[in-house]
Amino acid sequence: MTADTAQSLARLAAERVDHRFKGLPPDADGLTVAELAGQRRNLFTGGFATPVLALSAERLEHNLKLMETYAARHGLTFAPHGKTSMAPQLFQRQIEHGAWGITLAVPHQVRVARAFGIRRVFLANELVDAAALRWIAAELDADPDFELICYVDSVRGVELMDAALRDAGASRPVDVVVELAAGEGARTGARTEAECAAVADAVAGTRTLRLVGVAGYEGEVPKADSERVTAWLRRLVALAAGFDEAGRFAGLDTIVVSAGGSAWFDAVAEVFAEIPELSLPALKLLRSGAYVSHDDGHYRKLTPFNRVPEEGALEPAFRLWTQVVSRPSAEQAFINAGKRDAAYDLDLPFAQVIRRDGAERPATGVTVTAMSDQHAWLATTPEADLEVGDWVGFGLSHPCTSFDKWQLIPVAEADGTVVDYVRTFF
Amino acid sequence: MTADTAQSLARLAAERVDHRFKGLPPDADGLTVAELAGQRRNLFTGGFATPVLALSAERLEHNLKLMETYAARHGLTFAPHGKTSMAPQLFQRQIEHGAWGITLAVPHQVRVARAFGIRRVFLANELVDAAALRWIAAELDADPDFELICYVDSVRGVELMDAALRDAGASRPVDVVVELAAGEGARTGARTEAECAAVADAVAGTRTLRLVGVAGYEGEVPKADSERVTAWLRRLVALAAGFDEAGRFAGLDTIVVSAGGSAWFDAVAEVFAEIPELSLPALKLLRSGAYVSHDDGHYRKLTPFNRVPEEGALEPAFRLWTQVVSRPSAEQAFINAGKRDAAYDLDLPFAQVIRRDGAERPATGVTVTAMSDQHAWLATTPEADLEVGDWVGFGLSHPCTSFDKWQLIPVAEADGTVVDYVRTFF
Numbered sequence: 107m108t109a110d111t112a113q114s115l116a117r118l119a120a121e122r123v124d125h126r127f128k129g130l131p132p133d134a135d136g137l138t139v140a141e142l143a144g145q146r147r148n149l150f151t152g153g154f155a156t157p158v159l160a161l162s163a164e165r166l167e168h169n170l171k172l173m174e175t176y177a178a179r180h181g182l183t184f185a186p187h188g189k190t191s192m193a194p195q196l197f198q199r200q201i202e203h204g205a206w207g208i209t210l211a212v213p214h215q216v217r218v219a220r221a222f223g224i225r226r227v228f229l230a231n232e233l234v235d236a237a238a239l240r241w242i243a244a245e246l247d248a249d250p251d252f253e254l255i256c257y258v259d260s261v262r263g264v265e266l267m268d269a270a271l272r273d274a275g276a277s278r279p280v281d282v283v284v285e286l287a288a289g290e291g292a293r294t295g296a297r298t299e300a301e302c303a304a305v306a307d308a309v310a311g312t313r314t315l316r317l318v319g320v321a322g323y324e325g326e327v328p329k330a331d332s333e334r335v336t337a338w339l340r341r342l343v344a345l346a347a348g349f350d351e352a353g354r355f356a357g358l359d360t361i362v363v364s365a366g367g368s369a370w371f372d373a374v375a376e377v378f379a380e381i382p383e384l385s386l387p388a389l390k391l392l393r394s395g396a397y398v399s400h401d402d403g404h405y406r407k408l409t410p411f412n413r414v415p416e417e418g419a420l421e422p423a424f425r426l427w428t429q430v431v432s433r434p435s436a437e438q439a440f441i442n443a444g445k446r447d448a449a450y451d452l453d454l455p456f457a458q459v460i461r462r463d464g465a466e467r468p469a470t471g472v473t474v475t476a477m478s479d480q481h482a483w484l485a486t487t488p489e490a491d492l493e494v495g496d497w498v499g500f501g502l503s504h505p506c507t508s509f510d511k512w513q514l515i516p517v518a519e520a521d522g523t524v525v526d527y528v529r530t531f532f
Numbered sequence: 533m534t535a536d537t538a539q540s541l542a543r544l545a546a547e548r549v550d551h552r553f554k555g556l557p558p559d560a561d562g563l564t565v566a567e568l569a570g571q572r573r574n575l576f577t578g579g580f581a582t583p584v585l586a587l588s589a590e591r592l593e594h595n596l597k598l599m600e601t602y603a604a605r606h607g608l609t610f611a612p613h614g615k616t617s618m619a620p621q622l623f624q625r626q627i628e629h630g631a632w633g634i635t636l637a638v639p640h641q642v643r644v645a646r647a648f649g650i651r652r653v654f655l656a657n658e659l660v661d662a663a664a665l666r667w668i669a670a671e672l673d674a675d676p677d678f679e680l681i682c683y684v685d686s687v688r689g690v691e692l693m694d695a696a697l698r699d700a701g702a703s704r705p706v707d708v709v710v711e712l713a714a715g716e717g718a719r720t721g722a723r724t725e726a727e728c729a730a731v732a733d734a735v736a737g738t739r740t741l742r743l744v745g746v747a748g749y750e751g752e753v754p755k756a757d758s759e760r761v762t763a764w765l766r767r768l769v770a771l772a773a774g775f776d777e778a779g780r781f782a783g784l785d786t787i788v789v790s791a792g793g794s795a796w797f798d799a800v801a802e803v804f805a806e807i808p809e810l811s812l813p814a815l816k817l818l819r820s821g822a823y824v825s826h827d828d829g830h831y832r833k834l835t836p837f838n839r840v841p842e843e844g845a846l847e848p849a850f851r852l853w854t855q856v857v858s859r860p861s862a863e864q865a866f867i868n869a870g871k872r873d874a875a876y877d878l879d880l881p882f883a884q885v886i887r888r889d890g891a892e893r894p895a896t897g898v899t900v901t902a903m904s905d906q907h908a909w910l911a912t913t914p915e916a917d918l919e920v921g922d923w924v925g926f927g928l929s930h931p932c933t934s935f936d937k938w939q940l941i942p943v944a945e946a947d948g949t950v951v952d953y954v955r956t957f958f
Contacts, residue, residue, distance in 0.1 A: 124647065125640075125643040125644045125646075125647040125957060126957055128638075128640035128958075129640070132639075132643065132663060132664065132666070132667035133663075133666070133667070153663045153666075154663060155639060155640065155661050155663045155664045155667075156661050156664075157638075189872075189905060189906060211905070211906035212554075212583075212868055212906055213558075213581060214551075214554035214555070214581065217551040217558065218551045220551075221550070221551040231857065231868065231906065231907075232857035232858050232868075232920070233857070234855060234857055234920055234921050235581050235582050235855055235868070237557060237558060237559075237579045237580060237581045238581045238582075240558070240559070240579075241558035241559070241581075259858050259860065260858065260859060260860075260920050262859075262919060262920040262921065263857070263858070263920045263921075266920065266921045287860050290861075291861075291864070292860075293858075293866060293904065293907065293909070294857065294858035294860060294866050294907070295858070295860060296860065297860050297861060429660060429661055431657065431658035431659070431660055431689070431720065432658050432685050432686065432689070432719075432720035432721070433686060433688075434685065434686075434713050434718075434720060434721060434722065434723050435716075435717075435723060438717070440658075440719060440720050442638055442657065442658075442661070445877060445932075445933060446615075446932075446936055446958060450877070451871060451876070478719065479615060479637070479932045479933070480615060480637035480638055480657065481657075481719065481720070483719070493688060494658070494660055494686050494688045494689045494692065495660050495688065495689070495692045506871075506872075506905045507871060507905070510872055510937075511936075511958075513958075531551065531552055532554075532872060532937075532939075
């Protein structure tokens with residue numbers, strides 16, 4: 107851990123618990139986060155208020171280890187996407203688990219990472235904001251150890267970056283990779299190899315930017331299946347090889363080739379294993395981020411480990427604890443958590459367990475049918491034994507929109523002992 | 533303003549601007565919020581980074597005044613729903629504009645309000661969480677000026693509240709109102725008058741709770757139209773009159789009758805004007821919250837002012853400023869704001885204006901078609917003159933899920949001068 111990271115994480119541990127952090131025990135007000143963690147309170151009996159989102163300590167550690175092993179086994183450099191958690195404590199654990207650096211999506215996220223001493227950032231997005239580029243230029247100039255790589259996908263984007271960086275008087279060039287779009291109608295990225303070459307030419311024409319490779323996001327391949335994703339990844343590799351052959355990477359130490367969200371990293375591993383010999387070593391950068399908490403919905407279905415079970419399995423690490431506040435009919439119940447507390451963009455939360463008087467059992471016959479801002483609507487079948495006051499634990503779908511609803515998240519061991527608190531910055 | 537409120541708002545003004553607050557100028561790092569506000573920077577030229585959500589100073593003030601006037605004209609006591617903004621600075625302005633107190637949805641929100649010296653809280657929800665009730669009991673005991681009213685809708689809920697408050701050694705009773713559900717299949721609330729009476733009986737059987745009225749939320753009336761909403765409001769009023777006749781409010785100063793979200797306050801005003809003479813004065817409590825920012829979508833369509841234009845019109849006060857980062861084809865563009873930055877639950881954002889080189893024009897031919905976590909997908913027609921680097925300003929739908937994505941929101945005058953920053957707590 108760098109001294110900067112240690113110092114900033116220590117500041118987080120010294121923060122006072124107060125009204126800013128929902129779900130935490132009201133009687134912990136005024137304690138520091140470290141003091142509260144030191145008390146090892148129990149999530150169910152330690153005065154926590156509902157709703158409260160908890161991370162499983164064991165599952166988090168399992169997931170961190172599994173992707174470390176996976177990346178190492180496949181010769182991939184790992185820069186997990188930090189937008190998922192925006193939690194510097196998790197960034198640090200990812201780095202301790204072998205990550206090369208952290209991937210991020212927008213400059214605000216880079217500011218958070220830099221405030222916590224992260225040295226290597228892969229900004230998997232175009233960046234043409236003059237104010238942000240001015241800040242990045244200053245950050246690069248102030249710290250020779252800071253490495254940043256960002257996307258470019260248009261000649262105009264390159265011109266705007268160059269103008270902003272020249273205005274800012276940047277002394278170190280910003281490293282860029284050309285983004286190849288995942289197909290027609292897909293998201294960002296130049297759509298054709300010819301456009302990619304034009305963008306690379308534009309980069310070569312500046313003194314403020316340096317081309318270091320190619321990248322893209324196979325998660326947006328239209329009608330994605332293994333075949334289409336693999337075909338696109340091969341286009342990306344061929345683009346790198348073509349650029350290399352054209353001498354575009356002369357003078358570098360490595361050539362960056364990056365892809366890999368959370369749904370197709372098996373295909374990325376396979377295709378990146380076939381990267382032909384280039385004039386320089388390839389830095390095969392995988393960016394998956396959702397693995398850290400995994401989930402009980404979208405990524406449970408999409409995880410590549412379903413196709414390669416012999417390589418392991420991620421474990422959903424989130425559980426949202428809520429309380430039944432109303433049971434107005436035999437078919438309906440309402441809990442005190444809503445859109446402000448749970449992801450609802452890909453799936454509604456999944457009722458998993460009910461706790462009453464310290465005993466836990468499956469939430470049989472309980473389904474979320476809708477979300478209000480501060481309530482979820484539950485439909486209950488005759489089998490459902492559910493009453494006002496029961497705690498209901500939910501699995502969630504989509505880590506990114508789960509983390510971003512909580513600023514300080516208890517990390518609990520299997521018996522409910524809360525051993526840590528994870529701070530997020532959104 | 534109370535001394536507590538003044539002191540806590542002064543602490544907000546003294547907070548340091550840093551990586552916690554997205555969109556703010558990176559070069560403002562280390563300034564206090566008050567210092568930054570004192571610089572009166574311009575939103576477009578003052579170093580703000582995109583995406584950034586801005587509130588209109590003039591429209592905010594207009595909306596605050598309009599609802600103050602509206603409530604006064606109709607003899608309604610106003611407790612605007614604070615869950616919308618969760619911004620203590622706005623709570624204070626609402627109180628300065630005549631509000632009786634602040635409505636909230638969950639105990640965490642009450643903690644925020646209390647940290648900012650709010651004296652009167654209407655908790656428009658059931659509350660059976662023992663940890664939260666223990667805190668509330670302590671708060672009531674510590675401050676004789678603190679008034680809290682909360683919902684009850686089940687006998688079991690009353691029993692749980694009573695047990696928790698007795699355990700906590702509460703000395704002041706918690707004031708409660710019986711919630712009448714808005715109909716079969718609606719949200720929380722006892723479904724029938726008989727059930728409401730049973731709940732009121734249960735309250736009367738405790739020493740920890742005191743029945744002070746009735747309440748409900750007409751926004752959940754199934755297949756709501758003026759007729760159905762009015763019919764339900766009349767049921768609510770009749771419930772209050774029946775309880776009064778039965779002597780359930782003996783010994784009080786007023787009888788609380790509360791309803792009113794942001795879609796039917798005209799019906800509430802009309803029906804509450806007809807409340808028959810009770811044994812005590814009625815406190816006719818309106819709870820609308822979305823008016824403070826209003827919006828360009830859901831509430832623009834639903835606002836009662838569409839039916840009573842002679843009483844005024846709310847003005848949408850939010851604009852989300854984003855930047856085009858990619859323009860991969862003539863039909864598509866991508867901006868650097870996504871699900872983390874804009875409400876997307878009721879409608880997608882509405883492209884309103886494009887800024888380039890300091891000039892602003894309508895965003896003709898630009899439509900949001902989808903949201904990723906950190907991007908929005910724009911479809912563009914041949915008329916759309918849009919390129920990488922352009923700033924695009926969006927209107928939003930749903931104030932509650934707009935406020936909650938921003939922790940420090942610039943308040944800008946029409947010419948872009950940022951005169952204040954509003955802090956939120958979610």
